[in-house]
Amino acid sequence: MINKNETMSVEQLLEVIVNNCPNAILLDDLDECIVAVHIGLPNKTNVIYSKAKVIDRLVNRDGMTYAEAIEFFDFNILGLKFDVSIMPYFVEDSMFNISLN
Numbered sequence: 001m002i003n004k005n006e007t008m009s010v011e012q013l014l015e016v017i018v019n020n021c022p023n024a025i026l027l028d029d030l031d032e033c034i035v036a037v038h039i040g041l042p043n044k045t046n047v048i049y050s051k052a053k054v055i056d057r058l059v060n061r062d063g064m065t066y067a068e069a070i071e072f073f074d075f076n077i078l079g080l081k082f083d084v085s086i087m088p089y090f091v092e093d094s095m096f097n098i099s100l101n
Helices: 010-020 051-062 066-077
Strands: 034-039 045-050 089-091
Touching: 010 034, 010 045, 045 051, 051 066, 051 089
Parallel strands: 045 089
Antiparallel strands: 034 045
């Protein structure tokens, strides 16, 4: 059982997701942007990403400007259509007072 206040590494969180949530949608090469996971009823799991970390990753990894990264995020990530019960969520960092090692 996982304590909801437990701090986990990204690797530990991914292990929980992969082992317990086979239908969860994980976005390619954005694992370090995961801040939490919502495990609901069977086959209803949402991986929660930091919007700021995703934007930063696009800027630093792909060499985009900040404006290009925002546009890419809005169109190519938020614009994807997923089943709402398993779609990834994106939050502002200020919504979470947690840190992943």
